[in-house]
Structures are given as structure tokens and as C-alpha cells.
Amino acid sequence: MEKIIVEQSPSLHGRVKVSGAKNAVLPIVAACLLSREKCIIENVPNLMDVEVLCELLSSIGADVKKAKKDELSINSKWIDNFDVPYSLTRKMRASFLVMGPLLARMGRARISLPGGCAIGSRPIDLHLKGFEALGAEIVMENGYIDAKADKLKGNSIYLDFPSVGATENILMAATLAEGQTIIENAAEEPEIVDLANFLIKMGAKIIGAGTDTIRIEGMDELKGAKHQVIPDRIEAGTYMVGAAMTRGDIIIDNVVSLHLHPLIAKLKETGALIEESEDGSIRVIGQEQILRTNIKTMPYPGFPTDMQAQMMALLSIAKGTSVVMETVFENRFMHVDELRKMGAQIHTDDRCAIIEGVEYLTGAQVKATDLRAGAALVLAGLVAKGRTIIDNIYHIDRGYDHIEEKLRSLGAIIYRKKE
Numbered sequence: 001m002e003k004i005i006v007e008q009s010p011s012l013h014g015r016v017k018v019s020g021a022k023n024a025v026l027p028i029v030a031a032c033l034l035s036r037e038k039c040i041i042e043n044v045p046n047l048m049d050v051e052v053l054c055e056l057l058s059s060i061g062a063d064v065k066k067a068k069k070d071e072l073s074i075n076s077k078w079i080d081n082f083d084v085p086y087s088l089t090r091k092m093r094a095s096f097l098v099m100g101p102l103l104a105r106m107g108r109a110r111i112s113l114p115g116g117c118a119i120g121s122r123p124i125d126l127h128l129k130g131f132e133a134l135g136a137e138i139v140m141e142n143g144y145i146d147a148k149a150d151k152l153k154g155n156s157i158y159l160d161f162p163s164v165g166a167t168e169n170i171l172m173a174a175t176l177a178e179g180q181t182i183i184e185n186a187a188e189e190p191e192i193v194d195l196a197n198f199l200i201k202m203g204a205k206i207i208g209a210g211t212d213t214i215r216i217e218g219m220d221e222l223k224g225a226k227h228q229v230i231p232d233r234i235e236a237g238t239y240m241v242g243a244a245m246t247r248g249d250i251i252i253d254n255v256v257s258l259h260l261h262p263l264i265a266k267l268k269e270t271g272a273l274i275e276e277s278e279d280g281s282i283r284v285i286g287q288e289q290i291l292r293t294n295i296k297t298m299p300y301p302g303f304p305t306d307m308q309a310q311m312m313a314l315l316s317i318a319k320g321t322s323v324v325m326e327t328v329f330e331n332r333f334m335h336v337d338e339l340r341k342m343g344a345q346i347h348t349d350d351r352c353a354i355i356e357g358v359e360y361l362t363g364a365q366v367k368a369t370d371l372r373a374g375a376a377l378v379l380a381g382l383v384a385k386g387r388t389i390i391d392n393i394y395h396i397d398r399g400y401d402h403i404e405e406k407l408r409s410l411g412a413i414i415y416r417k418k419e
């Protein structure tokens with residue numbers, strides 16, 4: 001078992017480069033199943049989730065190669081299997097994103113139900129509603145979803161909630177359907193736009209990605225394409241909060257600052273100074289006094305749920321009382337108990353957390369309960385007096401590329417220990 005150890009650290013200073021976005025690369029890798037030609041994906045982050053998805057694609061016959069350190073070459077010409085076992089879907093919920101491409105390309109997909117996780121039950125009803133609207137016949141038995149369709153047919157699909165995964169899965173399936181598909185109340189996240197841009201390079205006809213209505217004109221086939229994944233706004237945001245918490249001064253390279261506007265607005269309310277630069281970098285200067293604020297998580301362009309835990313760590317040492325409302329996932333406050341062990345004063349009531357800022361946190365033995373909870377504990381550890389020992393760090397490795405190295409380059413005292 002590995003642990004991450006964080007010592008109380010000096011203020012973060014220096015420059016750090018953000019990797020490609022986990023939530024963009026995963027659907028993009030899944031989309032490679034839609035073509036018989038080779039696809040090249042650049043700016044691929046070094047993450048456990050990417051490895052698991054590549055393993056899944058290989059298991060169904062795709063030829064997946066790591067061409068360079070951050071480049072993948074994927075050729076799905078010879079895929080010969082539509083069966084995705086539980087041993088792979090249990091490792092990562094996003095593996096369900098291969099359902100749309102497999103159904104569209106093979107006419108069948110049999111995938112183990114991904115199940116819930118720490119942050120909520122995370123049903124897939126909206127994905128299935130979309131596939132059914134496209135004409136798929138879906139049977140659920142023995143924990144598997146078996147979907148069949150000789151040829152998907154375009155249709156209008158209204159999503160009851162702008163689900164990121166459902167939008168992506170239906171969008172991918174619709175690129176090879178017959179006729180036009182319209183997705184209404186679609187998710188508008190930057191990662192949806194990145195996926196759509198990749199699909200368009202593959203020859204798909206898509207209008208409206210990044211708005212709440214996406215129109216797709218189905219094609220007979222898609223070709224191979226080369227694409228560079230967008231920067232990870234959540235990784236960038238995590239380092240931005242780190243600078244604010246440690247009263248540091250850092251420059252983050254390889255960002256699209258527009259994607260960070262919901263976070264920038266909130267960080268400014270806590271007093272941090274932020275300079276956006278034309279060259280794709282952003283400077284964050286933390287101030288001695290961290291001010292309180294309120295946060296409500298929402299689908300994009302609202303405040304991202306994936307930054308809620310890290311912001312809660314910051315607000316734990318702000319002056320005054322802050323309120324955080326989590327509206328996207330029903331159980332995304334698992335980090336509260338761990339932050340409390342470090343001296344944070346947080347009370348929760350259903351989806352609402354009330355944070356009374358304390359003067360300082362103290363190091364403790366804590367566990368990462370999910371990916372962003374783990375990131376919040378790393379940030380809290382940077383400012384806590386003494387040593388913080390974080391268990392269950394495989395959650396952190398799912399979504400942060402070389403987190404200790406990157407933080408160490410900014411002056412943090414953080415390392416990994418094998419036991």
C-alpha cells in the first residue's frame with residue numbers, strides 16, 4: 001500500500017504545466033472505436049484511468065500503442081468483441097463510455113453495469129434512454145446491459161439532467177446513426193466540445209456542442225484523425241487553490257482560462273489575485289487574509305463539482321463562515337470527516353456544508369475517499385501544522401499526473417511512501 005506524506009510546506013512558488021484533461025481524453029479514446037482507421041491522440045495525461053481504458057480497448061481487439069510519452073495511437077480496425085466484463089468496468093465508471101461507440105459500430109454492446117461509487121449512486125438511465133431513442137433494444141440481466149441495434153436511427157432526445165457522460169455516449173452513437181439526432185438539455189462542459197471537435201475531425205457532422213442543443217447528422221463511417229486533448233481545468237484549478245491556500249505566487253502553464261472562469265470568480269471572492277495571460281498561462285497570487293465565500297456546484301458553466309472538495313479545504317482556513325451546496329452528486333461530502341480530523345470545523349446537512357474558518361489545520365492520518373477528496377487533503381496537508389499521511393491514494397492516481405513531482409517543483413514537501 002502506498003501513502004502520500006505531506007509536510008507543512010513553504011508558500012508555493014514557481015511554474016507548473018498542466019496535463020491533458022482526464023475527462024476529455026477518456027471519451028476521446030472511447031470514440032476511437034467508431035473508426036476503422038488509426039487515430040492519434042496527443043497531450044494524453046499519465047493517469048491510471050487512461051491505462052484502464054486502453055486495457056479495455058485492447059481486450060476487445062483494438063491496437064493501442066503508446067507512441068510517445070504523451071501520445072497514443074489507436075487502431076480499432078480489428079475489434080471483434082462487444083463484451084466488456086465487470087473486471088474492467090468496476091475499475092472505472094467512465095468505461096461505460098464505450099457503450100455508444102460499440103453499439104454504433106458493432107450493432108451490439110454488452111457491458112457490466114458500472115455501479116455506484118463514493119460520491120453517489122450514479123445511475124445510467126439517461127444513457128440508456130438515449131440509446132433506446134436511437135432504436136436500440138436493451139436488456140438488463142445478471143448485472144449486464146445488453147444493447148442491440150442493426151442500425152441506429154437518429155431521433156430527438158431530451159435529457160432530464162445535462163449529464164456529461166450521457167451527452168457524450170449519445171453524441172458518439174449518433175455520429176453513425178441514420179439521419180439526424182438532436183440532444184436537448186445537453187451538457188455544455190468544455191470536454192464535450194473537445195470530444196465533438198475530435199469527432200468532427202473524424203468526419204462527423206455536429207453543430208452546437210458547448211450549447212444545450214447538439215445536432216448530429218449521422219454518417220456511414222468515420223475516418224481516422226489526429227487530435228490534441230485540451231488542458232485539464234480541474235488539475236489547473238487544484239494548483240490554483242494550492243497557491244491561494246499557501247499564500248503563494250505561481251504561474252500555471254497550458255491552461256484555457258475561459259474554462260476556469262467559474263473557479264476564478266470564486267477564488268477572487270476569497271481575496272486571491274489572478275492574472276490571465278494571452279499565452280495560455282494564469283498567475284495566482286495568494287493573500288495573507290483568505291476571505292469567506294459561498295459556493296453552489298452546477299453543471300458548466302456553473303461552479304464545477306470536481307473543484308468542490310479543494311475549495312472546501314481553502315474555506316476551512318478562511319476568515320468567517322462559508323456555505324457550500326453540492327447539487328450535482330448526492331453524496332460528495334466524504335472529505336468532510338477527513339478535513340475535520342485535521343481541525344476543520346464543518347457541519348453538513350444533506351447537500352449543504354457550513355464551514356467555520358479556523359486559524360490553522362493540523363496534520364493527521366487521513367484517507368482519500370475519492371479523487372477530488374484526495375486532492376483536497378493534499379492541499380490541506382500543505383498548510384497543516386506537522387505531517388499529513390494520506391491513505392487510499394489510488395483515487396488520486398486516477399486523475400492527477402505526477403502530483404507529487406509537480407507540487408515539489410513549486411516548493412511543497414510531499415512524497416510517496418510504500419509500505
Ligand SMILES: CC(=O)N[C@H]1[C@@H](OP(=O)(O)OP(=O)(O)OC[C@H]2O[C@@H](n3ccc(=O)[nH]c3=O)[C@H](O)[C@@H]2O)O[C@H](CO)[C@@H](O)[C@@H]1O
Pocket residue numbers: 022023024026094120121122123124125126127128161162163164165166187191299305306328329330
Ligand atoms: C469521466 C468524466 O467526465 N467524469 C465527470 C462526469 O461524470 P459523469 O458523466 O458520470 O457525470 P454526469 O454529468 O453524468 O452526472 C451528473 C448527475 O447526473 C446523474 N445522472 C447521470 C447519468 C444518468 O444516466 N442518470 C443520472 O441521474 C448522476 O447521478 C449525477 O448526479 O461529469 C461529472 C459532473 O460534472 C464530473 O464530476 C465527473 O468528473
Ligand SMILES: C=C(OP(=O)(O)O)C(=O)O
Pocket residue numbers: 023093094306371372399
Ligand atoms: C468524479 C470524477 O471522475 P469520474 O467521473 O471518472 O469518477 C472526477 O474527475 O472528479
